[in-house]
Amino acid sequence: MSSLSTLPYLGSGLGHRGELDEPIRSAAGKIDWVEVISEEYLFADDGRRERLERLRELFPIVPHGAELSIGSPGEPDPLYLDALARLVDELDAPWFSDHLGYRCAEPSGPGALMPLPRSREVARELAAKARTVQAAVGAPFLLENIAYQVDLPAPMSEADFVAEVLEHCEAGLLLDLAALDANAAGHGYDPLAYLDRVPLERLVEVHLSGGAGRDGRAEDARSRPVPERVWALLDEVVARCPVPAVLIERDRDFPEDFTDLLDEVERARQAHVRRRDELMWV
Incomplete structure (x- = not known):
């Protein structure tokens, strides 16, 4: 099983959605990789698997799950x-x-998706489940921070909780910067202080999207272009550490002109490729 330090550099990608299938395949030279929703293909016996095979001929593909629910009681479903x-x-x-x-x-x-009680005991229980999941699947496993509207009092901050989970398992970090932006705005903390606390040396992938509210509510809607404040967070992250993979997410309200999404993919590429090139010369 590969360690995080040996994982490949994927570049700048786009989240695959059925409505975007044809334009994504037509833009293979402008998109480095795609992420698919795992549950759409786990038990599919229709044309979706054929679509996946066509995608695989053009791109590296990373499955991203939405229903594992690692924080639910009991062990993950075998x-x-x-x-x-x-x-x-x-x-x-x-x-x-x-x-x-x-x-x-x-x-x-x-x-x-709901947040978890933030305690060391819960963090270590989650880490044990993450070890189970990674062993069962046989590949490196990344855990992603989520946006949440209600934040109950807890003995640990969100960043410290994430760090505690990762301290006790081999999982990597998938950092959703729109969720970070929404949580920081809605719950009154500094997103840069969050970045100070999470283990960025475990960072493998970054998600960028639009639709996160700044009116006190966390709205990780992924329905609009990436806002400038989220781009600024990407610049901050790439200044701190290498980023093997960056992904633009869009779930609905797709732009009429697909080049709008390609422009975001290219902007993400320029941000982290520039930093990668700088590090090569250090």
């Missing part, structure tokens, strides 16, 4: 992990990822 392991293996994915939270079930759907 059937889910078996299917995920097969998907990761079929794609020859360099890593896979999911969220550091739990999914609150709703009658109408899978529900929203």
Whole structure:
């Protein structure tokens, strides 16, 4: 199993969504890699797997999960992990990822991601589950910070909680900068202080998106262009450490002109490629 330090440099990518399939494939020379939602393909027996094969011919693919719910009581579902392991293996994915939270079930759907009680005991329980997940899938595993609207009193800050989880497992960090921006604005903390506390030496991937509110509510909607304050956070991150992979996420309200998304992919590329080139000359 690869250590985080030996993971490949992927570059600047775009989150794959069904509505964007054709324009993404047509822009293969301008997109370095794509991220797919794991659950769309785990048990698919229709044209989605064929679509995935077409994508694999053009791009490195990373599966990103939404329903592992690592913070839920009990151990991760072994059937889910078996299917995920097969998907990761079929794609020859360099890593896979999911969220550091739990999914609150709703009658109408899978529900929203919710934050966890921030204590050392909970952090170490999550780390043990992360070790189980990584061993079952057989590939490097990344955990992503989430946006949350309600923040209950806790003995640990969000950043210290993330650091504690990663201290006790081998998982890497997927840093969602829109979620960080939303949480910092909604809960009154300094995003740069957050970056001071999380282990950026474990950072593998960064997510960029728009739709995060600044009115006291965390709205990680991924429905608008990446705002300037999130781009500024990317500049701060790449100034602090190398970033192997950056991804533009857009879930809905897609622009009529696909080049708008390609422009964001290129802006992300320039930000972290420039820093990579600087480090090569140090």
